[in-house]
Structures are given as C-alpha cells and as structure tokens.
Amino acid sequence: MPASARTILGLILCLLAPMAGAQTSDLVSKSALRVCEDPANLPMSNTAGEGYENKLAELIAEKLELPLQYEWYPMATGFIRQTLRANKCDLVIGFAQGDEMVLNTNHYLTSAFVLVVKKDGPLSAVDTLSDPALADARIGIVAGSPPATHLARNRLLVKAKAYNLVVDRRYESPVLDMLGDLDKGDIDAAIVWGPIAGPLVKSDHPGLQVTPLLKEELPPRLFFRITMGVRPGEKVWQRKLNSLIRRNQDEINAILADAGVPLINDMGTAPLEGTN
Secondary structure, rough: OOOOHHHHHHHHHHEEEEEEHHHHOOOOOOOOEEEEOOOEEEOOEOOOOOOOOHHHHHHHHHHHOOOEEEEEEOOOHHHHOOOOOOOOOOOEEEEEEOOOOOOOOOEEEEEEEEEEEOOOOOOOOOOOOOHHHHHHOEEEEEEOOOOHHHHHHHOOOOOEEEOOOOOOOOOEEEEHHHHHHHHHHOOOEEEHHHHHHHHHHHOOOOEEEEEEEOOOOOOOEEEEEEEEEEEEOOOOHHEEEEEEHHOOOHHHHHHHHHHHOOOOHHHHHEEEEOOO
16 A cells, blocks of 8 residues: 555544544443443342442432433343443443453452351451361352462361352342351351342341451462442543542442442551541
C-alpha cells in the first residue's frame, strides 16, 4: 500500500474511532437505569428489592433521576453474556476490580473474606488462619475460593467441608447451608466472602460473629475492591458512574454498613473508619 494511501486510511480510522465510541455509548438507555441482577441472591439482591445491591441501584437511579428497571438472570455461567453483552441492561453492581468481562468503574467497596464462628466459643478470639486453635477445627469453605489455599498451607483441609461455588441460588444456597451447619455444630467455623456473610449473620444468625481476615501475609490476598461493571468501550458511561460514586460514597457506605457488610480500607489492613 502506498504511503499516501496508508495516511488516508489512518485518518479515516482516527475519525471512525470516536464514532464507534459514540455508537457504543448509544446502547445505554436514556429512559431508565437498566440494571442486571440475580432474582434470588440475598443478601445482595432479589425480585422484592430487599438486597443491598437493590438499595444501591435505587440510590443510583435517584441520583440520575431515572426510573429503575431490572433484567433478572441467575448469577451463574452466562450471566454477563445473557444480560450486559446482550444489551438487555447497562449496569452490573458488584464486580471484582480487574475482571476482563466488563469495563470496571472505580471501586465503591473494599471488603475481605471473614471467619465466622460462634460468639463466646473457643474460636471467638481467632483472627488468623495460622492460629493453633484451628488445628482440629472442622472448617466450612466454598470450594475454589482464595482462602482454600491458606487452609492447605496451614494443613486445615483434612477436616474441612467444601461447599459449591457456582450455583443457581433459586435452587441451592451453599452459604446459607454453611451457616446453618455452623449453628447446628456440624462445623466449627466458616470462611465466607464478607459481603455475603456479614449481612446474613446480622439478619439471621445472632449467635455467630464475623471476623475479617486482615492478617494473612502470604498470597493469595483475601481482600478485594468491588466495582460496578459496564460494557467494554463505554467510557462516557463509566466516567458518569465514577463521578456518581465519588460524590455519593458516604451514602453508599451507609447502605452497606446498615446491611452488615464489613467495610475495610483500600489497602485491606483495617476496618474502614466510622463504619464498623
């Protein structure tokens, strides 16, 4: 291709790039805030609007001055493909930072995996997985989750009980089963993602306590920053949400704290001041 032709082609591509971005942004509804959510995924969401992600969606819709509209789909294989990528909605609330399936907003939440035990029980003072008190404990763990590596390192997997990771919550609820087993004494402790365990313990398990695992020094890390997800390429929509998160972080924190989500600082080293 002659140099002049390459130059012209380059100019055309430069001109088309902003147009492509505009076309992508045009997929975002102007008439409603369309949110992808799981219909049976408490404490995060359900069709009755009782989850804390429902409350966050309501807050965002209010700030955008738009009616709230849900696209319901179980949080299992195919969720993003069948909802966000299919242009049935424009926003997913609750995606780990760096996930390549979506374009992440700035994070609105930092939390950690937690150790759940009985209040005033023999494990109530434990705050690290290397504690000798756990040596003979029967620990519930979600299979394939990051804490499993720490359990293996500390030789705690032999007596551990595994619960399924990816399920359709309309039919199976591993964390609910795990906390129920802990109440009954079938296991001695449970390790669960904090934004799931915290609210469930607060609402339904008064005899249990939640301790964020903030002292593990070896990988994998047990704290994560949680974002909202939009379609790749929708930078204008992403920036609008980033601004909304920044301006309303205090209200977001209040919703999460009221639900019982354990909030920690961005470095994963301590509880977030004023919320725990």
